[in-house]
Amino acid sequence: MVVFSFLFGVVFGSFLNVLIYRLPKNISLIKSSSCPNCSHKINWYENIPLFSYLYLKAKCSSCKTTINYRYFFVELMCGLLTLLLYIDFSFTLDFFLYALFFYILIVLSFIDIEYKAVPDYLLIIIFIFSFFCTNYPFFQALKNACLFAGFFILLDFILSFYIQNIKYKLLKDIKLKTQKALGEGDIPIISIIGIILGLKAGIVAIFLAGIFAIIPSIYNLILKKDTQMPFIPFLVLGFLFEFFLNISSKVFS
Structure with missing residues (x-):
């Protein structure tokens, strides 16, 4: 088997x-x-x-x-x-639910890698589907989603302001004038992490995603390549790492 x-x-x-x-x-x-x-x-x-x-x-x-x-x-x-x-x-039922959930995340990740954009309907599908996969009650899961989304919308505003107004003037790069810190597709994925993992594990997963994203960012910076990178794959990687780490800790505890 x-x-x-x-x-x-x-x-x-x-x-x-x-x-x-x-x-x-x-x-x-x-x-x-x-x-x-x-x-x-x-x-x-x-x-x-x-x-x-x-x-x-x-x-x-x-x-x-x-x-x-x-x-x-x-x-x-x-x-x-x-x-x-x-x-x-x-x-079990959990196996098939999580398998389908992970498969959609993989599709989103690789589409984001190639196009730096993902279909909105896939984001809506996986957002709704995540409520069937979580162990949290519906309203607690919804609360976690709103907390994560709200925080990162605020973070996106602050970082985008820095990029478009401060970094743009320092580097004299016209491309930075309209560049956003986070893509629109990142926020639903961040919300989904909160829905499935909860607050503590979700924060760890997003922290790991940031760590994973640093290495290619430094590589691109050194080679002076396009610094705009898809973030969904790193969010998914952080999520998977924390998800299976939590499952393993429960099994061996």
Whole structure:
């Protein structure tokens, strides 16, 4: 069953890759898969999760264009997360609720990485769905969401004011004149962290997200690359780290 849970996650990871690629482009989900470069129809044996990526050596069998690493990484990540959920919850209702919840977070993260924006309807879906996943009573969960969202809206206002008025004048960079500190999609994800983890663990998760985001930020600063980074992936990473840490501490306590 442990192996099955991993394979279960890997298969869903393959479908998540379809969502990540097609949702922002408004491409039908029932359309057969093809190479985005040469339109080569992908055969069934070229579409086996994990295996096909390695078998094809990360290249299209027709035009030899490199296949994005994301396809392999998302499948592997989904497999490992599903495996961890099975270890903690077995095949219970909580397992399926959290699995679906995490899958949506993965889709949001990778869309944000590529486009630095995410579909509003996915944010609404996962926000509503988070109330079915939390162990907190509805009004307590809603209170946590409002506290987290309210604080970060205020933080966004303060940081954006600094970027647009002080940093802009110091660096003479016209791009900073309209730059926001936090994206609109970050606030719902922050609220969801409060809904699921509560105040104390939620604060730790967001602190971890900030720590995780520092390394690529410093890297971009050194190389003088585009400093605007998607924050949702780091929020999700901090959330997952704290979520499984809390589950483990409860199991071994």
